[in-house]
Amino acid sequence: MELKVIENATCTFCGCVCDDIELHADDVRIHQAKKACVLGKSWFLNHTAEKKYPDALIDGQPASLDEAIEVAANHLYEADMPLVYGMSNTTCEAQKECVAMADLLGALLDSHTSL
Amino acid sequence: MGGKVTCTLGEVKNRADFIVYWGGNPAECHPRHFTKYTLMQKSKFLPRGRKDRTVVLVDIRETKSAKAADHFLQVRPGKDFELLTILRALIKDQKVSEEQVAETGLSLEVLKDLIEKMKAAKFGVMFFGMGLSMTRGKHMNAAALLTLAAEMNAFTKFVAMPMRGHGNVTGADVIMRWQTGYPFGISLNRGYPRYNPGEFSTVDVLVRGDTDCAFIIGADPGATMPKPAIDHLAKVPTIVLDPHVTHTSRLSRVHITTAPAGIAAPGTGYRMDEVPMPLKPALQSPYPSDEEVVRRIRETIALRPDWMTNQPQMIEAQI
Incomplete structure (x- = not known):
């Protein structure tokens, strides 16, 4: 499946708010967060668009x-x-x-x- | 923190040749701070990058960040305010006794050497973390450091900046300052904003049991606050907005799932130097954004009769 690439995405995990992250995502989850640090990677990769919880x-x-x-x-x-x-x-x-x-x-x- | 002597991280990157981290561990908590802004970058004014910069770490223990620093000063726990006050005295050549310095766990010789380097710098910056602002002395410690930075300007360019933790906590300060005049710890119960950390700050409010309904957004006090505060949250109706069902959600009366900001919800986030950044969500969430949910709750409340205006504590009632 073709991954959507978002360039210069902003990471809001910590106060650095790095704005140079390259995200590779499909409709449900982010597969890669290039340039992000370990904290940023887990931040991006652990949030999905799945309906995991009730509204x-x-x-x-x-x-x-x-x-x-x-x-x-x-x-x-x-x-x-x-x-x-x-x-x-x-x-x-x-x-x-x-x-x-x-x-x-x-x-x-x-x-x-x-x- | 209006009035602090500060700058943007861009200026730090291009100009700062003397960098102090005080009570923070950027190597583990802000991993890209060194490489993006403070240590490694080369610039027109610092062509040799790291070699042109002096880095000092002040902390109570030797964290991973100490490896990245040129000098590590181990301050005795709870003595930050004393150390900062001694530094403020020393830069003005005031007399400080060996005993007073010894109390901080450091020696006069080390501090005099530090002062010399600070004064010799072209552009100094002091970053301070929760190790300074959340230990004994709290905001008075931060105030002492900010004053030291301001006073250093009698000798050379010096600035200070807090190392902010959670993503957009800087934005919260900025928005509250813009809307109410104060950055946090605000009460609007007289119909106008009043500021008093210690009285209106959440931990204190909860521990005293001074609130009868809590609205929690983008935070998980159920996992971070002291036990008496959590107990009170469980006792009163608590409403939680969060992308996940959190510890706080489990003790709340209402949990609403929202889209994670910056990942599936657009908007603005502030960097620690108060530079606003647009967020670029990569995903489409099945849940509404925080903004939408809060607006709808506010609109629902606004439909009910206003009970505030005629209260005896209102200014109108007192004149």
């Missing part, structure tokens, strides 16, 4: 995304002092949404930096 889990039971969003919104809205935490392994666009949500909720907002 969502509510109280440990598989659920749909719509249900999970509704329940999550409920918990957050009902809380007196919600906490929005993490935001390291995600994009700036998602981080911006998190800040907007924390603002709406009057929440605590924090990242890995404080750990």
Whole structure:
């Protein structure tokens, strides 16, 4: 099978954010991550496009995304002092949404930096 | 960390002839840092590459990174702040006693030699890791190092930069600074941002049991935080967004699977020197991106009646 080649891909495993990685991928997984270090290689090769997990889990039971969003919104809205935490392994666009949500909720907002 | 004296890694690569790693182990944690930015690269200003650079490692033990360094200074655990303060005194020719230096596990002779080399450098850079910023003294240690870097500019060009761990943690700092004015440890419960690490930082909030609902994204505190914090996460409704079912997912009330950023979700990530990089996903995920899910949760919350505006702690209610 022909592999798709992505040049100058960006690795977000560590803070170096190397942007010169050459990825060889099919539809499901990345087979090669050239120029990446050992950490970057395992980062790229261990994530696949397979459907390994349910869309969502509510109280440990598989659920749909719509249900999970509704329940999550409920918990957050009902809380007196919600906490929005993490935001390291995600994009700036998602981080911006998190800040907007924390603002709406009057929440605590924090990242890995404080750990 | 607004106001720190810093630069980009491109400048380090092209100009830095004196490099200090403090409390970090790049050989194992940032494997390409040496080859891409600090040690091996040749440039117009450093034509002989590694030979034109002096590398110092300061750490509590001799890690693999020590092999790559010209000088290794073994500081006594928990004495980083003292050592940095002594260096700040020494660069200004202040008197420091042998006993004070001995407490840090080093000798005055070694430190004077280090100061001499620092002052003789054309472009010095100090990288500091979690070994400095997450041990006794915490952000005060980082502040001491940043101050040392700033004060070194009385003699020569000197900068400092944190060695950031997880991929886009720099982006989180940048986005929070942009949106709230503060980089982390923020409370918005009065309707405006307040900053107080120790009070609003997550570990402390969880250990004290000060939150009644936790939203966790791109992190796995269930695997990294102290036991009392994890216990509290299990007690309150916790919501997790992650590409995998993590330790935190297992104790959460809601887990939503999302596409891994940079691999199957597009967007932007910040490098440790605060240079933004576009992500180039190689795969198409069957799951939605973090961005989409958070936006949908926020929109769902926004449909409900606003309860914040008329609270007694709001500014409007107090004037």
